[in-house]
Amino acid sequence: MTQQPRGPTRRPEMLTASLDLGSEPIDLADYATTGLVSVAVAPRGQGKTNAGLVMAEQLSSQGWVSVLIDPEEELAALYGQPVLDAEDLRVRLKSRTQQIIVVAAHDAAEFVPYGQVIFEVADELRQPLFVVLDEGQLWSSPRKRKSGDGSTSLGEATDAINEFVERGRKRCIDMFITALRYSGTLHRSIFTGANLTLIGQQADPTVWSSLAPQFRSTGIEFSDLQALGPGEFICMSRRGIEKVKMPMAGALRDVAPKARSVRRAVPSSFRQWDRALRDIPVERLDKLSDPVVHLLGAVAGLSAEQMASGTQALDDLLSERDA
Numbered sequence: 001m002t003q004q005p006r007g008p009t010r011r012p013e014m015l016t017a018s019l020d021l022g023s024e025p026i027d028l029a030d031y032a033t034t035g036l037v038s039v040a041v042a043p044r045g046q047g048k049t050n051a052g053l054v055m056a057e058q059l060s061s062q063g064w065v066s067v068l069i070d071p072e073e074e075l076a077a078l079y080g081q082p083v084l085d086a087e088d089l090r091v092r093l094k095s096r097t098q099q100i101i102v103v104a105a106h107d108a109a110e111f112v113p114y115g116q117v118i119f120e121v122a123d124e125l126r127q128p129l130f131v132v133l134d135e136g137q138l139w140s141s142p143r144k145r146k147s148g149d150g151s152t153s154l155g156e157a158t159d160a161i162n163e164f165v166e167r168g169r170k171r172c173i174d175m176f177i178t179a180l181r182y183s184g185t186l187h188r189s190i191f192t193g194a195n196l197t198l199i200g201q202q203a204d205p206t207v208w209s210s211l212a213p214q215f216r217s218t219g220i221e222f223s224d225l226q227a228l229g230p231g232e233f234i235c236m237s238r239r240g241i242e243k244v245k246m247p248m249a250g251a252l253r254d255v256a257p258k259a260r261s262v263r264r265a266v267p268s269s270f271r272q273w274d275r276a277l278r279d280i281p282v283e284r285l286d287k288l289s290d291p292v293v294h295l296l297g298a299v300a301g302l303s304a305e306q307m308a309s310g311t312q313a314l315d316d317l318l319s320e321r322d323a
Contacts, residue, residue, distance in 0.1 A: 011035070011172065013063040013128050019055060021235060022244040026196070030238040036130075036174035037165055037193045040233070041182050042200025047231040048178040051198055052132040053078075053249035055176055060099035064128040064174070067093075067118060068102050069111060071135050075102050078251035086113040093121040093129070109153035111139055115160035122171035131164060133177040140177070140186040158187050165193040183210040197236040198244075201228035215241070267306070273313035282321050288314060 014032035018025040028036065038055065040048040053075075056066035067089075068075050076082055082104040083089040092098050105111040122129055133139050139157045164175050166189060179185045182199075199211065202225040211225070218241050220234060228234070228243075235244045267273045277285065293311060 011128070017059070017062045019058055020247065021051070021054065021198075021233075022246050023235070023242055026237050026239065031174075031195065033169075034195055035169035035172070036196060037168075037190070038174075038176040038196040038198070039136075039179060039186075039190060039194040040176070040198040040200065041179045042198075042233070043180060043203065045230065046200040046228075047233075047246055048198075048200065049134050050231065050249050050252060051233070051246050052134060052176040052178065053252065054247060056100060056130055056132050057250055059128075059130045059174070064130045065093065065096055065098070066100045066130040066132060068100065068132045069114070069134065069139070070102050070104050071106050071138055073104055073106075076104070078255070083114075086117045089114055090117045090121055093118070094125065096125075096127060107153070108139060108157035112153055112156045112160060115157060115164075118173070119160065119163055119168075119171070122168070122173045126170075126172050128172045128174065131173060131175040133161065133175065136177040136179045136190075137185045140190060142184060142187055162187060162189045165189055181207060181210075182214075183207075195238065198233040198246075199225060199236070200233050201230070202226060267310065270309045270313050273310040274317065277310075277313055277317050282318075285314065285318060285321075 011032045014028045017028040019028065020026075038052075040051050042048050053068075056068060060066045068079060070076070070082065073082075079100045079102050080098075082102040083092060089101065089103060092101050103114050105114055118129065118131060140161050141154050141158050161175075161177070164173050168175065177186065177190060179190075182191070197214070199214070202208075202211070202222065205222060208222040208225075211222075214236065215221075215234075220241070225234065231246045231248075233244050233246060235242055267276050293307075293314070
């Protein structure tokens, strides 16, 4: 029997779908010709997993089947028992009767057969799938082709995810993946293909060099990222750049501990700088030459007033200790 040629892939579900990430809903009609590739970048504990679950829940209520890759075996209690194996996943994906499917995969080797099944079923059905890959560094690598045990599974997993990014559009695969840093953690194809990026709180000034190009001409500086609280992100989507406060995923709402957001604050007055500097050993203070101070101030986005009061507090403290 001659196989009928495929027509162009259409994404009618995108035309009426949206995502509510804590600001004005994002209209997914803007992604109808490209598909959705989302990346969340932040240190641990800043709400990246919740962001992926929020998207999965919302898309699953609008016609997608969401597949949650769960390396920590935390999601079964929230969304049901994981699939038994890759063939069980195939059956469930083909039936499309389960809105959210959990896959327990602890490392790249365990993920590879599931990744192959996801792509094969998507290629056959061309029905919307949303794949959530938590702990992205387990599944994707910028350089290494081998895992720690000497196998090639990390390279195979990286290739599978790159296929989601590069060829998933015509197979109705949308995806979300997390990263600890903007560089050096995931394969560059993911960042190149991303069209919805969430940048969370950043405490390490050295990351700004890789992030700065993303914020050129926006007025956003490192200090703005440093001031973000848990669950807060700078969201870069098709409609522009904005700050969002991610809602809590429905499945997490009843089990998550209630915690007050704590914002990081940079000293602004002479008294605050003096108190902060007194906790630093003098041998470290001695290394704060004028060029170093100005460089650190620029990276942290300090105002002229903060620089002046901090420099004065440093000079006074060094003079006091030398006396």
